[in-house]
Amino acid sequence: MTERPLDLDAVWAFILIADHGSFTRAADAMRTTQAAISLKLKRLEERLGCRLVERTPRHVQLSARGLAFLEHARSLRAVHDRALTALSGARQRLTIGISEHVAGPELPALIARMNAQDPHLLMEIRIGSSGDLLRSYDRRELDAAIVRLHAGREDGEIIAEERFGWFAAPGWQHRADEPLPVATLAEPCGVRALAGQVLDAAGIAWTEIFVGGGVPAVVAAVTAGLGVAALAPRMLPLGAVDVGDRLGLPPLPRLPILIHSRMAEGRPRDALATLSAAFRSAVRG
Known part of the structure; x- marks a missing residue:
């Protein structure tokens, strides 16, 4: 009797769990639910006769057998994709x-x-x-x-909504008698426009001290101590600090992606x- 073949969707779900370290994020990647991902993994483990993933309240990690199977799972996915490509032609x-x-x-x-x-x-x-x-x-x-x-x-x-703050270099001080120096992207940047609108609505005088050609350039200006910038925390290098509360700056709304x-x-x-x-x-x- 021929053994039942592996479910390729379940194998793909396992790879995504391994890559993302999360059932929720794997479900997002497959555009399905966490319950569906859990069921796929359960059926794959039953088919293989071993536990592939160890679950704890804090994190997800592969078992020893899961680690051993991961390389084979990736190979199986690659063979599957090559077979489809061979029929469809070009990449x-x-x-x-x-x-x-x-x-x-x-x-x-x-x-x-x-x-x-x-x-x-x-x-x-x-x-x-x-x-x-x-x-x-x-x-x-x-x-x-x-x-x-x-x-x-x-x-x-909408993928997510992200927090923004007013960031500056550690120890940077604003001269109270001068407009707030702001580092921004060039127009037509929506974050730049929003930051200006928020400051204007709060009656805070400001000036563009640096207009960069990209977020890394703006981050460099902040790190160099030129002024403040409206940025998401994940864009900042270690050491940059949120100075919004200290300077009495208006909060920025969470912005969707x-x-x-x-x-x-x-x-x-x-x-x-x-x-x-x-x-x-x-x-x-």
């Missing part, structure tokens, strides 16, 4: 635009991991302002755009789901 291409205020320091490692997971999907990444990326998306120059909330649009799926996509199925959709889950994980910390 699939996915062009993604990511807002400068969304693409954090973890992006290069994340893209490298995604390329390793699916070498038959060619991903092109474009970084820019949310407004510019959405215009490119509407012109069908991008397959997907991951951006901040853009005024006047109600489409897109949204994905706009016309990819409904297949490898591109799976890759976007994994990318969305990774950003959701980064925002949660």
Whole structure:
């Protein structure tokens, strides 16, 4: 009697649990529920006759047998993808635009991991302002755009909502008799516009002390002690501090990250789901 084959969806769920260290994040990547992920893993463990994942209230880790099976699981997934590619021909291409205020320091490692997971999907990444990326998306120059909330649009799926604060170098002091020096991105940056609106509404005089060509440049200006910047905590190097309360600056609202996509199925959709889950994980910390 031939043994029952492995369920490829269950194998993929196991790989995602291993990569994300979380059932919730694996469910996000597969666009399903945590209960469905748990059931897939349970059936895979029953089929293999061993426990693959050790669960505790604080974390998820692979068992010794889970670690041993992971390499085989990745190989099985790769063979599956190669078989599909052999029939479909050329590599699939996915062009993604990511807002400068969304693409954090973890992006290069994340893209490298995604390329390793699916070498038959060619991903092109474009970084820019949310407004510019959405215009490119509407012109069908991008397959997907991951951006901040853009005024006047109600489409897109919210991935997460991220905290922003007023950050400066440790020990930086503001001269009370001078406008608040602010480091920003160039227009048309939505975060720049929001920060200005919040300061104006609070009656706080401010001036642009540094206008950078990207978030890393703004971070460098903050680190150098030029002034303050409205940034998400994950963008900052160790040592930068939130000075909002100390300076009496108005709080900044949590800003959503949204994905706009016309990819409904297949490898591109799976890759976007994994990318969305990774950003959701980064925002949660």
